[in-house]
Each structure stands twice: as structure tokens, then as C-alpha cells.
Amino acid sequence: MVLGKTQKTKTERRGDAVGQAQGELILYLKNKTMELEREIQQRKIIEKDLIERESFLKQIVDNTIDTISKINLEGIFQYVTPSHEDILGYAPADLLGKSVFELIHPDDRDALMHQFSEKLLEGGRQSCKIECRYKHAAGHYVWLEAVGKLIYDHEHQPIAVIFCSRDITQHKEDEKALKLAVECDEMKTEFFTNISHELKTPLNVILGSNEIIDMMVRGMGDKTDKEKLVKYTAMIKQNCYRLIRLINNFIDRTKIDSGFIQAERNNYDIVRIVEDITLSVAEYIRNKGVNMIFDTNIEECIMACDPDMIERVMLNLLSNAIKFTPAGGQIYVGISAENGHIHISVKDTGEGIPQEKQDIIFRRFIQGEKTFAKKQEGSGIGLSLVKSLVEMHHGRIILKSEVGKGSEFKIELPVENIEADQVKEKDTYYSTGNIERIHIEFSDIYVK
Structure with a gap:
């Protein structure tokens, strides 16, 4: 005997459909509830993050050294940071609702209005920078450097300016x-x-x-x-x-x-210039009872230099060498070329300069040793001039000295040349025949 399937009644079938729909609805509501809970949780996290950020930004703004203020288009303070009290002596409550122009120095108001109105509001600029004096609560004025930036409403209409200012009073002073x-x-x-x-x-x-x-x-x-x-x-x-x-x-x-003296450089034979200058003072050296040696390993070197300045340098170094070298001593003048540089040496067997004085010998008004002033006259300006004149030729001067054994001043000059189209008109022959200049430079030397 075969049993057949039991047929559900219409009511039963309707009940099943309702039950299924209810189950789906419950599942849907459950899912939506979970989604809503997740969204609420996410919103809480975002809200907490926003609160923390707002608190952090408030701490930054409240503790910034610079002042931050919001000023409407009529110039009224709508917001100020506590730092105004540190810089201007006003608490925020003292400034809110007041016009910024009440604090501006009368002489600076026109400049502020120009920046505020013509450049920002009418000139179409997004920001401006101004410097003006603000009246301190104590009565004096403080220089502030302010950067202003327009802010807009939802319709992109300007409604106010945010100013960030810093105290530049010390800078102005x-x-x-x-x-x-x-x-x-x-x-x-x-x-x-x-x-x-x-x-x-x-x-x-x-x-x-x-x-x-x-x-x-x-x-x-x-x-x-x-x-x-x-x-x-x-x-x-x-x-x-x-x-x-x-x-x-x-x-x-x-x-x-003061920058009023510049080297008038032209192409000259530096070897001949130095040799002529050295030989021109030979009489002074002989009269002092000092032996002189001149030596060079090159016959000629055409380079850019100012002959008057080179003469001044050499006369000063030679006069110092003669001044501090006793009778029977020796002065050596040498020239050599190496690695694109000319080296000029003025060496003596005189008193020498103490080690602790060698770092300051090229300063103005300084002599190598105070006791020298009793023996030899001088203002102490000469060597500072020598150093400056050498540096105008892009060179340098070095001192080597030992007390009781003498001193050596070594000048190092780069061999540079003036381009042919820039060469100035000059004498082809150079002579140091300026006897009066030599007399002047050697005027501190007394020959008995």
C-alpha cells in the first residue's frame, strides 16, 4: 500500500509564508541594528577623535607665542588668543567687540587700511602682510608683524580676516x-x-x-x-x-x-714689480747695516694685479723687516710659482713675534709686541692694510715667526689674467720711481 504526501491546507501555506517573511524581517532588522550599532560606534570614535583634535588645536592656539585673531570686515575683534595678554597686555575679554583701529598707532592706520581694504577686499588678494605698532595696555607701542587671510561663508563671500601676528619690536630696535x-x-x-x-x-x-x-x-x-x-x-x-x-x-x-677702495687690476709682470720695489729700498737696507738677498725661480709672470697696491704691500713688509732686524742681520725676498699661484716671501733674521701674538698681528692698531713700541714707532695699522690689499687680489698672507730667529711673511696670489677685451689702457713699463712714497713708508726708520 502506497502512502501519498499530506497536502497542506491553504491556511497552513499562508502561515508558512508569514513565518518566512517574519524571519527575513527579523534577520533584516538584526542586520540593520548591527549596522546602526557599528555606525554609532564609528561616529563615537570620529566624535572622540574630533574632540581630541579640537582640544589639541585649542591647546596649540591658546599656547602659541604668536597672537591669532579673527576680525570682521568692520575691523571688530571676534576672537583673540590668550597670547594677546603676553604681548599686548590685554586679556581676550578686553578686546572682544573692540575695533582694531583703536589699538593701531595713528601713523600706521592708513597703511593698515590700505592693506585691509584695497588689497584684500578690493584687490582680490587672499592674504596680506603688514607691520604696524599696537598700543600696549601699559601705554607704550609694540611692533607686530601680521599676516592676514580672508575667510568666506558658504556662498564664498568674505566675512572676516584671520590675523596671525608676532612681536618684532626687538627686530625693529x-x-x-x-x-x-x-x-x-x-x-x-x-x-x-x-x-x-x-x-x-x-x-x-x-x-x-x-x-x-x-x-x-x-x-x-x-x-x-x-x-x-x-x-x-x-x-x-x-x-x-x-x-x-x-x-x-x-x-x-x-x-x-667703507668699501671705497677697490683693486684696479690689470695685466702686469708681477716678478718685475716685486724686484723693482725691493731694489728701490736697497739704500735703506745698506745704511742700516743689513744684508739683502733677492731670489726668484721665474723670470716673468704676467698676471692681473694693482701695481700701486703691490708696491704698498711690499714697502710695508720691507720697512717692517728693516725696522726689526739689527745691524749684521739679513733680509730675504723670494718669488716662486707653484700650482697656478705666485708665492712672495719677505723673511728677516730680526726679533721675531711671540706665538701668542701671531693670531692678532693683522688686526688694526695691533703691534707684535708692546715692548717693540719703545724701540720702534708705529700705529699698528700697516699689517691690517697689507692683509686687506692682498685679499683684494684674492690672495692670502701667512706669518711664520719665532722669537729671536726672525719672521717670514708669505703672500700667495692666484695667477689670474684680465681678458684682452677688458684690459684697461696702461703703461707698458712699470717703475717704482716714487721716491717720496718710499721716504714716507720708511719714515719710522732712523739711521744714525
């Missing part, structure tokens, strides 16, 4: 002090130049008168009186030269510091 120092330095330069020229005028008159006296004396018959007068006129001339040397050094040092 430093600028003012620097400007004053520059002005004072210019005044000092002008004063030294003027006073130096004023001193030179009577000196030239004295020298001219002395030459006339000297000519008259040499024509006198009485030998004894003549020798005395010749001696005294020689002393007058030498000390006039000493004053001229000092004045020239002051003028040149001042001009170099």
Missing part, C-alpha cells in the same frame, strides 16, 4: 640701531677723511718751507751751523713723512672698511 651704527660709521669715515686732509695741508706747507730752508742752509758758509741746520731740517722732513704715513694709513683703512 635692532634695525634702528644698525641704521644708526651705519650712519655713525659714515660720519666717522667722513670725519677721518676730512680731518686727514686738513692735517695734510699744513704738513705739505711745512715740507715745502723746509725744502726752501734746506736749500738756503746748504749754501751757507759756516760748516758747523750748516751741519746742525741740515740735521734739524732732515728731522723735520722725516717727522712730516711719519705724520703723512699715519694719515694715509687712517684714510686707506677707513676707505677699505
Whole structure:
């Protein structure tokens, strides 16, 4: 006997469908509830993150050294950071609702209005930078540098400006002090130049008168009186030269510091220049009882240099060598070429310079040893000038010295040449026939 399937009634089938629908609905609601819970959880995380970020940003803003303020288009403070109290002496509550123009120095208001209105609102710029003085709560003014940036509403219409400002009062005071120092330095330069020229005028008159006296004396018959007068006129001339040397050094040092002296370089034979200068002072060296040796391993080297400056350098180094080398000593002048450089050496067997003094010997107004001042006169400007003149030729000067054994000044100059189309008109023959310049440079040397 075969049993057939039981047929469900219509009511049962409807119940099954309802049950299935209810199950699906419950599953759907359960899934949606889970999704909602996840979304709520995610929102809580985001909200917590936003709160933490807002707190962090508030801490940054509240503790920033610079001031941050929001000012509407009428110039009214809508927000200020606590740092305003540190810089301007006002608590935030003191500024909210006030006009920024109440704090601005009267002389700076027009500039602020120009930046605020013409450049930001009308000029189409997104930001601007201004410097102006704000009145401190104590009554004085503080310089602030502010960067302003427009902010907009949802319709992209400007509604306010955010300003970030910092105190630049010290910077302004430093600028003012620097400007004053520059002005004072210019005044000092002008004063030294003027006073130096004023001193030179009577000196030239004295020298001219002395030459006339000297000519008259040499024509006198009485030998004894003549020798005395010749001696005294020689002393007058030498000390006039000493004053001229000092004045020239002051003028040149001042001009170099002010940038008024530049090397007039042209292509010359540096070997011949140095040799001619050295030979031109041979008489002084012989009269002092000192032996001189000149040596070079090259016959010629055409390079860019300023002959007047090279002469000044060599005369100064040679006069120092003669001044501090006793009778019976030796002075060596050498020239050599190596690795694209010319090396010039002035070496003596004189007193030498202590090690602790060698680092400062090229500073202005410094002599190698205080005791030297008792033996030899000098302002201490010469070597600082030498160093400056050498550096104007892109070179350097080095000192090697040992007390009791002498000193050596070594000059190193790069062999550079002026291009043919830039060469200035010059004499093809160079001579150091300026006897007066030599007399002036060697005026501190007394020969008994």
C-alpha cells in the first residue's frame, strides 16, 4: 500500500509564508541594528577623535607665542588668543567687540587700511602682510608683524580676516640701531677723511718751507751751523713723512672698511714689480747695516694685479723687516710659482713675534709686541692694510715667526689674467720711481 504526501491546507501555506517573511524581517532588522550599532560606534570614535583634535588645536592656539585673531570686515575683534595678554597686555575679554583701529598707532592706520581694504577686499588678494605698532595696555607701542587671510561663508563671500601676528619690536630696535651704527660709521669715515686732509695741508706747507730752508742752509758758509741746520731740517722732513704715513694709513683703512677702495687690476709682470720695489729700498737696507738677498725661480709672470697696491704691500713688509732686524742681520725676498699661484716671501733674521701674538698681528692698531713700541714707532695699522690689499687680489698672507730667529711673511696670489677685451689702457713699463712714497713708508726708520 502506497502512502501519498499530506497536502497542506491553504491556511497552513499562508502561515508558512508569514513565518518566512517574519524571519527575513527579523534577520533584516538584526542586520540593520548591527549596522546602526557599528555606525554609532564609528561616529563615537570620529566624535572622540574630533574632540581630541579640537582640544589639541585649542591647546596649540591658546599656547602659541604668536597672537591669532579673527576680525570682521568692520575691523571688530571676534576672537583673540590668550597670547594677546603676553604681548599686548590685554586679556581676550578686553578686546572682544573692540575695533582694531583703536589699538593701531595713528601713523600706521592708513597703511593698515590700505592693506585691509584695497588689497584684500578690493584687490582680490587672499592674504596680506603688514607691520604696524599696537598700543600696549601699559601705554607704550609694540611692533607686530601680521599676516592676514580672508575667510568666506558658504556662498564664498568674505566675512572676516584671520590675523596671525608676532612681536618684532626687538627686530625693529635692532634695525634702528644698525641704521644708526651705519650712519655713525659714515660720519666717522667722513670725519677721518676730512680731518686727514686738513692735517695734510699744513704738513705739505711745512715740507715745502723746509725744502726752501734746506736749500738756503746748504749754501751757507759756516760748516758747523750748516751741519746742525741740515740735521734739524732732515728731522723735520722725516717727522712730516711719519705724520703723512699715519694719515694715509687712517684714510686707506677707513676707505677699505667703507668699501671705497677697490683693486684696479690689470695685466702686469708681477716678478718685475716685486724686484723693482725691493731694489728701490736697497739704500735703506745698506745704511742700516743689513744684508739683502733677492731670489726668484721665474723670470716673468704676467698676471692681473694693482701695481700701486703691490708696491704698498711690499714697502710695508720691507720697512717692517728693516725696522726689526739689527745691524749684521739679513733680509730675504723670494718669488716662486707653484700650482697656478705666485708665492712672495719677505723673511728677516730680526726679533721675531711671540706665538701668542701671531693670531692678532693683522688686526688694526695691533703691534707684535708692546715692548717693540719703545724701540720702534708705529700705529699698528700697516699689517691690517697689507692683509686687506692682498685679499683684494684674492690672495692670502701667512706669518711664520719665532722669537729671536726672525719672521717670514708669505703672500700667495692666484695667477689670474684680465681678458684682452677688458684690459684697461696702461703703461707698458712699470717703475717704482716714487721716491717720496718710499721716504714716507720708511719714515719710522732712523739711521744714525
